[in-house]
Amino acid sequence: MTKTIRTIRTTAETMLTEIGTAVGVFVGLAWLAANVATVAGTVGDWSVLAVGVPEVGRWLGVLAVASLGTIWLERDGYRSVRADPTSGGEFAWLSVCYLPVGFLPTAYAVGQFVSIPAAANLYLIACTVGGGWLAFYGGLDRLGVDSDRFGWTSLVVFAVVLVAVAIDSTIGPPATLETIEPLGADVAVASLAFVCQSLALVVGFGGAVRSPDASASRETDSEPAE
Numbered sequence: 001m002t003k004t005i006r007t008i009r010t011t012a013e014t015m016l017t018e019i020g021t022a023v024g025v026f027v028g029l030a031w032l033a034a035n036v037a038t039v040a041g042t043v044g045d046w047s048v049l050a051v052g053v054p055e056v057g058r059w060l061g062v063l064a065v066a067s068l069g070t071i072w073l074e075r076d077g078y079r080s081v082r083a084d085p086t087s088g089g090e091f092a093w094l095s096v097c098y099l100p101v102g103f104l105p106t107a108y109a110v111g112q113f114v115s116i117p118a119a120a121n122l123y124l125i126a127c128t129v130g131g132g133w134l135a136f137y138g139g140l141d142r143l144g145v146d147s148d149r150f151g152w153t154s155l156v157v158f159a160v161v162l163v164a165v166a167i168d169s170t171i172g173p174p175a176t177l178e179t180i181e182p183l184g185a186d187v188a189v190a191s192l193a194f195v196c197q198s199l200a201l202v203v204g205f206g207g208a209v210r211s212p213d214a215s216a217s218r219e220t221d222s223e224p225a226e
Contacts, residue, residue: 021085021088025092031095031096037058039122042118099127099131102150109197112187
């Protein structure tokens with residue numbers, strides 16, 4: 001009886017893990033498809049209304065692409081693209097939440113000087129591609145970190161943004177920014193954004209990255225002496 005219960009529990013855990021992985025892949029692919037569609041519409045100077053497709057049609061197309069991509073990966077796609085079939089959940093968290101929020105200060109700083117169409121969507125696409133590499137192709141292992149470290153980084157950035165919004169809504173922007181020329185103000189804001197990014201990375205990754213030399217040393221020490 002006990003063995004049967006353990007078997008049922010193991011089967012249930014396996015099913016839940018597979019379902020969670022599939023849901024994560026679907027969310028990540030839908031996020032990617034939505035941003036690609038937005039960029040295509042902006043850069044190509046067309047809209048769904050201009051080509052006679054209702055707005056709901058675009059989102060149905062996004063969901064269809066994400067669904068077909070998920071089904072293909074779950075069947076035999078992971079083997080074809082040589083990706084880790086168990087990292088769907090990490091892919092979703094990294095692509096949709098951790099990377100976009102965690103590196104928002106850098107994107108904001110760059111945006112002070114670079115203006116391109118659909119810049120926000122291009123940034124989100126880059127985050128999705130980066131999340132795919134980290135989750136599916138051993139990027140986390142190569143960097144020697146866990147996805148939780150990106151989560152801590154995003155939490156720090158989120159907290160700083162909340163504080164900045166609260167300060168701006170109560171006492172307004174610093175008077176110094178209003179007295180200098182626009183370019184100087186952009187440089188000052190970008191510098192503050194980079195400081196925020198550095199703080200978030202220090203808190204999120206401080207002491208978390210494994211040194212390759214240290215890892216090699218541990219492996220050498222663990223080898224039995226001849």
